[in-house]
Amino acid sequence: MAGSLAAAAYLCLLLPIVLATVNFDTCLQQVRNGEWGLIGGTDNSGHPVSNISTVTAITYDLCLVACGSGSEPFVWNIFSQQFSAWLLPYLALVSQLPFGAQNRLDNLVSMLLTMGSPTLAAYSLALTVLNGHWIAQRFAHLSYPNVGHAVNILSSLQQSSFHVTTDESLLASLIVLPDNDEWWSELVSWLDYIHTSTWSISAVASILWVIIAYIFTVIDSFSGVVTFSALNANGQAVGSIFLWLLPVVVGWLQLSPWSDATKVHQAMERANDIARVATDGEDEKPVPASDVSTKRAISLSKGTGEIHCDEQCMAPIYNYARFLPWALAVETVYYAFREASERSDNHQTVSGNAWIKRDRNVKICAENRRGSLTQVAAYVKPTFSPSMDHDKPRSRWGSSVVSRFLLATIIAFCLTWGSIGAAILMAFFTPTKGIACRSGSYLLYGIMSTIVWMLLITSSALAHYSTFTASFKGRYMHTKATRTAGVLSIVCRRLGKILATINAIWIVLVCLFQFGSFFDRCWCDSSVFYLGKRAAYNVIDVGPQDVAALNVPWIAGVALASGCAVFFLGIVNLLINPALQN
Structure with a gap:
């Protein structure tokens, strides 16, 4: 249901830009034929070539003139295949998260918090186990x-x-x-x-679906024939950026x-x-x-x-x-x-x-x-x-809370930035190399996830501080500082939830944009943000050597995301259900 709604929403977003599509293969052929002059052709490293008929990439300026500023056309076969393989299993896995609130709105907010801030989701799980x-x-x-x-x-x-x-x-x-x-x-x-949260048949099926889909699509991405369109729409990075969800769901199922x-x-x-x-x-x-x-x-x-x-x-x-x-x-x-x-x-x-x-x-x-x-x-x-x-007088903050907070933070950051960092790594080294629309979107998702975590952690600390009272002639009362802390706590909490909602919607749209060729445009494919307009270039003809060069960062990304997920689950299983020795 969630996948169908996401796909339908994306199709609605595509309607205004259908007429603005371009074809980079045709554009490159025109450049090779000399229809746009003899200047602006490069190799896949961005170096100018003397023979225009051998170019495999073009500068950003030439790309705008010869190809236009639009994106490549939406291809349903690529979109449906990538969406079903990479994104849909994770959207289904979200339903296995533990909720338990008394109303549906609170359950919806908790789902958005999880998707909008994987850092917060991993932190709460790690903190629960450590506690x-x-x-x-x-x-x-x-x-x-x-x-x-x-x-x-x-x-x-x-x-x-x-x-x-x-x-x-x-x-x-x-x-x-x-x-x-x-x-x-x-x-x-x-x-x-x-x-x-128990090991139901549906939970096991969802988890196995994610694992098998991830393994099969990773193998396919390394063994399949890579074209320009398939390379940029490839969901390898998407599979890694959501991999944090798997150990979080498994961890909660183990804790029940x-x-x-x-x-x-x-x-x-x-x-x-x-x-x-x-x-x-x-x-x-x-x-x-x-x-x-x-x-x-x-x-x-x-x-x-x-x-x-x-x-x-x-x-x-x-x-x-x-x-x-x-x-x-x-x-x-x-x-x-x-x-x-x-x-x-x-x-x-x-x-x-x-x-x-x-x-x-x-x-x-x-x-x-x-x-x-x-x-x-x-x-x-x-x-x-x-x-x-x-x-000695007891602290009003609790015993050993700082050490558990720091350890839970390290564990959460390892999982979330391991998976998000793997996605950034894969997108960064995909031609043209650099921080562009795809890798930049992943980076923004990770940063926003961390900001949401910071805001909500600050909110909880301020809320706790606001309960401190001062004694005066046998009576307890709140001070100006505690009242101010209470107000700031509400502000931080509301801001954090708003940003988490935006971030959850953002990452789903980013995945849909990638699968639907929305990012296949001159500005994104030329890494203008990273290289600058003068040095930016768009790789269009991907050769065997370019695909071979991707093996290292792609394997490193898979290893990083998978390793951090295994590490997180290892910590959870190491600390879960400790024996009480007395």
């Missing part, structure tokens, strides 16, 4: 019950905007009390049914993110219905959390305003927006588990009574974990110790 590995390492030394469940839940909630509440000892009760063991196990069990908004909310509400809270009553028996207040220790955020609206969208590409608040929430849970683990390792009970030895099948006896509300709260409260570095 999962980090949280497993962070909790690895803890020994308190339910640590494994906590890691699974918090790691999977990267696709959700959630907050942790420590008021009224809600978090302390959730972690310490044995009555809440069911909360942890049941939530993990319920969330296990919410994998929105819990991004179905409705089902995740239902699972969280269902679990919170059985949460219990300690009391200071006479019998000190825990009561349902619903009897205390409407707050819960861990719950999904609802309607946090315009500044944080991207955090509410559960499409995994928005994990970049949830990175900082997610890291802080995880740290809050970690510190509570850490204190409980240290005290239990020292055989300190919650109530202060003598430690009861555990059964071999029970990690910690339930009686050691029971106590009043005051005792439960104190059990997870840090004990002052000048020699312990974890007693």
Whole structure:
């Protein structure tokens, strides 16, 4: 469906220029016959030739006079073949991306963000994997019950905007009390049914279609007979510029993110219905959390305003927006588990009574974990110790966020600029060599992709900073700096989405223009932008030596794009699903 609409749109764009077509083969023959004089003929390296009848290329000035400024005619056979082989499989693969938003508009925006900024798409995936590995390492030394469940839940909630509440000892009760063991196990069990991205038959078929089409067309491009028209319409570069999509889709399918908004909310509400809270009553028996207040220790955020609206969208590409608040929430849970683990390792009970030895099948006896509300709260409260570095004030940016940000950035840049750079390399060395319409369009796509990533990453940092408050006489309030950060965050986010939409449309049009001979015109084929008008020339007659010279950059481009894709998937598989050692 997407391919048919794209082809139809391109055909509509061609209607105004059909009458302005040229034929470069006829034009070159006229030059060889001397109809346009004896000056302006060159060889395929741009050097003037003395015998006009042997020219294989012409200068840009002569090209305008002899051939005109129009493009070569649209050839349906070439267009349909290249479009079906190179572009259509990738457009079909887009449907396998994980979405999960509550409305179609948000899903559409997430698709445009992915296509418009592959850098952002690869970054969010890399960051998600790194976060999962980090949280497993962070909790690895803890020994308190339910640590494994906590890691699974918090790691999977990267696709959700959630907050942790420590008021009224809600978090302390959730972690310490044995009555809440069911909360942890049941939530993990319920969330296990919410994998929105799985290895379905359609997903496998789409992936195999892309891989087989890429292999077959690469082989065909090296073994087929190359003509002037076929050379410039060749989709080798197009296949490389979209190759980043393959490891991104495969990576999300391996992660199987819990991004179905409705089902995740239902699972969280269902679990919170059985949460219990300690009391200071006479019998000190825990009561349902619903009897205390409407707050819960861990719950999904609802309607946090315009500044944080991207955090509410559960499409995994928005994990970049949830990175900082997610890291802080995880740290809050970690510190509570850490204190409980240290005290239990020292055989300190919650109530202060003598430690009861555990059964071999029970990690910690339930009686050691029971106590009043005051005792439960104190059990997870840090004990002052000048020699312990974890007693230092916690950063409001989260632990190790800079290192994970930098590593995710490097991985994302390697994938996206590896594939885009391969396309630029192939187009650059295709006669006439240089930055022209095709290679320049690819370069612009890569630059815009990076700019969109920068704008949205900046927006997420400003949004997080805008939540910082200042204390004055016991009250919390926003400062002028945080309010300004909030406004700038909205501006950066909206600008980034607009540019991503434009970039997504742009790259599809560029591919259609290449397949439809729109770029086969004097200005594009002469590399005027790169060589300048005086030195620019248009190669028309491509010889065997020219085709042989293309093997090196084309092979290098295929190797670069494929190598970066394999490297990205290798990193994902290396870090995915880390084992929790405790």
